[in-house]
Amino acid sequence: MQLNREDLLRAYRTMRIIRDFEERLHVEFATGEIPGFVHLYAGEEASAVGVCMHLGDKDHIASTHRGHGHCIAKGCDVSGMMNEIYGRKAGLCGGKGGSMHIADISKGMLGANGIVGGGPPLICGAALTAKVLKTGGVAIAFLGDGASNQGTTLESYNLASIWKLPAVFVVEDNGYAESTAASYAVAGTQSDRAKGFGMPAQVVDGFDFFAVHEAAGAAIERARAGEGPSLIHVQLSRYYGHFEGDGMTYRGAGEVDRLRNDRDCLKRFRSKVTEAALLDASELDSIDHAVAEQIDTSVRNAKSAPPPTEADLLTDVYVAY
């Protein structure tokens, strides 16, 4: 897929929204106002956006506990998400799900997930629906390096392969599952695992939006053409702890600062498009300002929004009972 001006602006804006959303949550979480567990996606934006730029509402994604970026990239409403994270009635899930369970089925977003490895089987199902009903849709599982060791994930690789499902497995390898390094916990390589199940695999630099975008384009095109599933091993990093409150003592000194300075996906995108004179720095600046305002408004509104009502406790367990 060729990226035109509009696409480039959209890609930058979406990555910027994710970054600001997460950095703001980092600050707000420290005040104690945000309930529960919050896992931030900052640093990994190029992956969600590079993949989801190829998708429409008829395509499905399954996300992880680190789900805010995937949600935003798939088109979930930002203030609805913020309200959800604050446990508000106006949240995308009515305040019943929270950060780890944000979903918007109408956008093809099958949910963040509190269970590591929960997503890949669901994506086999969504891909099966697309195949049986001939919707032309594809289904994408985002999963971490940790999740790549879960039985459900490996079973899904096999199932997707033997059924030739229109699915893509995007392994977001940020080097850690909680405090445990992938170098310790993952035997073999992600791409060899894919090959073991008869799937093609690509390895990409997850700080480079353009690299992710290109690899995802090829995998998604292949899936849409009925040629079966594939895997993308995206190598990236998270800027914050596993969850908010994690002191990250397991990381090497200066590790995050170096990544932020030298490899950051937003900085890299900016220099690439401005040096190639594809976009003006001033255009990107005005996106930055508009996004900052959007996030600010969403936080302000969420803080003063009402919580669910007592009656909401008992609703929506079943369709009918």
Place this chain on the structure above:
Amino acid sequence: MSKKSFRQAINEALRQEMRRDPRVVLMGEDVAGGAGAAGEDDAWGGVLGVTKGLVGEFGRERVLDTPLSESAYIGAAAGAAATGLRPVAELMFVDFMGVCFDQIFNQAAKFRYMFGGHAVTPMVIRMMYGAGFRAASQHSQCLYPIFTHIPGLKVVIPSSAYEAKGLLIQAIRDDDPVIFMENKVLYDQEEEVPDESYTIPFGEANLTREGSDVTIVGIGRMVQIANAAADTLARQGISCTVIDPRTTSPLDTGSILDSVEETGRLVIVDEASPRCNMATDISALVAQEAFGALRAPIRMVCPPHVPVPFAPNLEDLYVPDAARVEAAVRAVMQHAGKQGARA
């Protein structure tokens, strides 16, 4: 004796048993933390720091960080137990039982029976349970009734730091597979806990309050809620016995029945979902074995039949609290029923 938190009590039990018996090993995700990473070793000590410091004393041979592969390592704990180790595996949140349940209930739980009494599977699986952390539907469940349902498993639910230490040491020394449930809201709670090691036997309930009007049975953290309710009610002239069964399998049915024979009234406080939980199980027991003693219908104080909600106001409504227990006790006290006939 000194003040120790629930977390410290568990850590101390693990440390003392690992010192005593070289066959005791720990395994789980981030039970040490920092494996393969450039920074601090022992970076986590479990997600809420319960096993912190143990890798320093016992090394990575005996404190094993696992990949995110619960079926494999919980199953490995069962296999290791059946062949000579005494593993303590950590599942982190009970909610994750879903990805490894076969290894627990079809494998570990059944070896002994299926193999004609020849197998011994001395393993403990520790896990956190319970609401109150704003952790939403997939990190807040109780689920102990499901383990209690399985023949071959023992199920331990400590209600305080003192209980946790003695029951965990007992669990590690026990020769059967033991499910050890830790309520995450209790970790920072402190009480006097002996420094030396001690055991609390399974299947022996603890009476935390003694009274003559109503029997209240609480499970896990709900024992504390029941105690608080009993104390308030005592000031209002209603005297309650509070029973902490400590283990739901085996269950000390004798203590519960004896108490109901005395009081004639029963309230059960259980944080687990209300269908087929410990409250329904104990109700059935009492209805069958002590029907004649009952002076009022049994009351169950449980959450509604819904997943645990995220929003704090809804979660607070969801979990049973002392006010609901007090109301249930007053309701059984006010029941007209057979009071006259009995008097």
